[in-house]
Amino acid sequence: MTRICQSCSMPMDKDAEGGGTEADGTRSGKYCSLCYKDGAFTQPDFTVEEMQDFCIEQLSNKGLPKFMGWIFTRSIPRLERWRNR
Numbered sequence: 834m835t836r837i838c839q840s841c842s843m844p845m846d847k848d849a850e851g852g853g854t855e856a857d858g859t860r861s862g863k864y865c866s867l868c869y870k871d872g873a874f875t876q877p878d879f880t881v882e883e884m885q886d887f888c889i890e891q892l893s894n895k896g897l898p899k900f901m902g903w904i905f906t907r908s909i910p911r912l913e914r915w916r917n918r
């Protein structure tokens with residue numbers, strides 16, 4: 834099974850950099866390079882709704898229809914980053 838980012842649900846093998854980075858420079862196995870850098874979230878103030886809108890926007894920029902983006906982002910609230918909110 835492909836691992837997905839626990840913040841935005843992007844498949845990790847689609848991440849050009851192979852994952853985010855921890856503060857010590859090691860690769861994060863949980864978060865992609867767009868969400869997580871140097872041990873911190875790149876958009877720390879995002880709500881889950883903002884993350885979904887952001888992802889739909891990113892996907893539509895790549896030519897994906899909005900309804901497909903909506904389907905892809907539906908699982909985001911269940912990811913580890915958002916579970917305790």
Ligand SMILES: [Zn+2]
Nearest residue numbers: 838841865868
């Ligand atoms: Zn991500």
